[in-house]
Amino acid sequence: EAGVTQSPTHLIKTRGQQATLRCSPISGHTSVYWYQQALGLGLQFLLWYDEGEERNRGNFPPRFSGRQFPNYSSELNVNALELEDSALYLCASSPRLGLGANVLTFGAGSRLTVL
Amino acid sequence: QKEVEQNSGPLSVPEGAIASLNCTYSDRGSQSFFWYRQYSGKSPELIMSIYSNGDKEDGRFTAQLNKASQYVSLLIRDSQPSDSATYLCAVKSTSGTYKYIFGTGTRLKVLA
Numbered sequence: 001e002a003g004v005t006q007s008p009t010h011l012i013k014t015r016g017q018q019a020t021l022r023c024s025p026i027s028g029h030t031s032v033y034w035y036q037q038a039l040g041l042g043l044q045f046l047l048w049y050d051e052g053e054e055r056n057r058g059n060f061p062p063r064f065s066g067r068q069f070p071n072y073s074s075e076l077n078v079n080a081l082e083l084e085d086s087a088l089y090l091c092a093s094s095p096r097l098g099l100g101a102n103v104l105t106f107g108a109g110s111r112l113t114v115l
Numbered sequence: 116q117k118e119v120e121q122n123s124g125p126l127s128v129p130e131g132a133i134a135s136l137n138c139t140y141s142d143r144g145s146q147s148f149f150w151y152r153q154y155s156g157k158s159p160e161l162i163m164s165i166y167s168n169g170d171k172e173d174g175r176f177t178a179q180l181n182k183a184s185q186y187v188s189l190l191i192r193d194s195q196p197s198d199s200a201t202y203l204c205a206v207k208s209t210s211g212t213y214k215y216i217f218g219t220g221t222r223l224k225v226l227a
Contacts, residue, residue: 033215042219043159043203056214090158102147102207104215106158
């Protein structure tokens with residue numbers, strides 16, 4: 001069974017540009033979570049999508065946005081990039097129902113560098 | 116106050132010793148608690164989950180939960196150098212927000 005896949009692995013952008021990161025959940029999983037992990041700051045909750053809808057978002061400005069597609073894959077968009085957006089962006093998926101809904105399986109992450 | 120707090124460490128223990136990792140959380144509506152391990156340069160992976168007060172054991176790992184004190188801990192018995200990693204405490208609230216929040220992690224070093 002394929003795990004959570006994220007692309008691209010690495011992305012280099014300059015200030016003011018836009019970045020798009022993509023995530024494919026495990027087959028059968030309907031929930032997708034996005035986290036930002038900046039150096040030394042732990043995982044900061046960004047967004048939670050389930051069944052195509054945004055269910056919750058963390059304390060990030062509106063230039064962080066995303067969507068979930070009918071096949072449950074997701075993309076994270078970061079507009080007007082700032083230097084402090086440089087981080088590892090982790091996507092995780094879980095089933096919607098049952099005990100498995102409590103367990104997140106993470107992808108390998110996309111490392112965004114803003115110059 | 117942070118929603119989930121952990122001591123950043125590093126926590127250094129000799130090989131074969133018990134490592135004790137602690138976590139406190141602020142949301143009393145939290146129902147589900149997790150410990151994830153993250154090796155350097157890798158993504159987090161689940162070690163343990165616990166949902167009710169008391170202890171839960173799985174091999175060398177024991178999770179402990181005290182909801183009244185809003186406290187979760189992870190004990191690692193017979194620590195091995197391969198246990199050296201950052202341990203992340205995560206809390207899932209079901210009190211309307213359904214947020215899945217992580218602490219900043221405790222870095223564990225097991226010395227051979």
